[in-house]
Amino acid sequence: MMPDLGAYAFEVALAYAGSFVILVTIIGLSVLQALRAKRLLDETERRISDA
Amino acid sequence: MSLWEYANPRKFMATTDRLVGPLFLFAALCLGTGLTWGFFFAPDDFRQGSAVRIIYLHVPSAMMAINAWVMMLVASLIWLIRRHHVSALAAKAAAPVGVSMTLMALFTGAVWGQPMWGSWWEWDPRLTSFLILFLFYLGYMALWSSVENPDTAADLTSMLCVVGSVFALLSRYAVNFWSQGLHQAASLSLDRDENISNEFWLPLIVSITGFVILFVALVLLRTRCEIRLRRVRALELKERIS
Numbered sequence: 001m002m003p004d005l006g007a008y009a010f011e012v013a014l015a016y017a018g019s020f021v022i023l024v025t026i027i028g029l030s031v032l033q034a035l036r037a038k039r040l041l042d043e044t045e046r047r048i049s050d051a
Numbered sequence: 052m053s054l055w056e057y058a059n060p061r062k063f064m065a066t067t068d069r070l071v072g073p074l075f076l077f078a079a080l081c082l083g084t085g086l087t088w089g090f091f092f093a094p095d096d097f098r099q100g101s102a103v104r105i106i107y108l109h110v111p112s113a114m115m116a117i118n119a120w121v122m123m124l125v126a127s128l129i130w131l132i133r134r135h136h137v138s139a140l141a142a143k144a145a146a147p148v149g150v151s152m153t154l155m156a157l158f159t160g161a162v163w164g165q166p167m168w169g170s171w172w173e174w175d176p177r178l179t180s181f182l183i184l185f186l187f188y189l190g191y192m193a194l195w196s197s198v199e200n201p202d203t204a205a206d207l208t209s210m211l212c213v214v215g216s217v218f219a220l221l222s223r224y225a226v227n228f229w230s231q232g233l234h235q236a237a238s239l240s241l242d243r244d245e246n247i248s249n250e251f252w253l254p255l256i257v258s259i260t261g262f263v264i265l266f267v268a269l270v271l272l273r274t275r276c277e278i279r280l281r282r283v284r285a286l287e288l289k290e291r292i293s
Contacts, residue, residue: 003091008102008166015105015162016090019112019155026151026269034272037279044286051290 058135060278067271074268078261085258093254105163107255111262113156116184119149119266120212120219123191127209137274139205140281142212143195144273148266150188157181180222187215201281 005012057063089107096103126142129135160178161171172178191211198204247255 003101005101005104006095008100011162011166012090012101012104015108015159016086018158018162019108022151022155022158023265026148027265029147030269030272030276034276037276037283041279041283044283048286048290 055133055135058133058137060137060282063137064275064278067275071268071271071275074264074271078265078268081257081261081264083261085254085256085261088254089258094250096251099167102163102166103251105159106251107258109156109159109163110255111259112152112159113181114259115262115266116149116153116156116181117219117223118263119145119152120184120188120215122270123149123212124216124219127212130205131209136205136281137278139201139209140277141270141274142208143205144277145266145270146188146192146195148269148273150185150192152262152266153181153185153188157185177222180218184215184218184222187211187218191215201284 057066086107090104093104093107095101123142123145126138126145129138130142157178160181164173165171191208194208194211195204198207
């Protein structure tokens, strides 16, 4: 299944691994920040409506 | 129906609520297909060998690095001319995605350049203009964080975005303007004779589609986040005043 990457196996693997890390980081951070902002807004609206 | 309706945060939130999930799914499908196809099933290049597989990451990320800045420029101009808050927040939301794409393009370019050029880095016109674009992204994000008043921050960052557009355009056309660099000309062309072979082109197009849709999904998600945070600040201000 794994293709024969020959002499450039290290470079190709490094490029894919590094890009995967960058993509996962930006997606993960964006989702976490979005969830945090939604929770913060819900809490603020609840606090103000209770007051 | 007018496009300006979406300048209303309520309308924007209602519309994008239904879009973000399917966009992420479609992006995952395209990226999964394009990168799997490119990595496992695309052939080696007769000169570059298996290193050509880096093209499926490098070209889409480099394209999105430039396109993200162009999107930020359009959103910034809308803010400067029409003062729609959603457009300023969309520009702010796109910057971290753009900087990630620029970093990925620089990283994959360095890793690809090492075996092909014998060097991780060269002060080539395209590479140098990309590095400056990366620094502009960092400066743009730093400026948003350093100014407390959001409208002033939007004004200043919009002006910075207009200035930085010179480098976004330079990084795209540097190869055409100065021909002394190591970087090759564009791999994709509408001219059938100049375009890369279909064996490389098809997985590349699928991968590019995946990157474009992922960018749109991330910008929508992050803009929704910025709109919510703005609403929190407004409510807290109202609470303090009352």
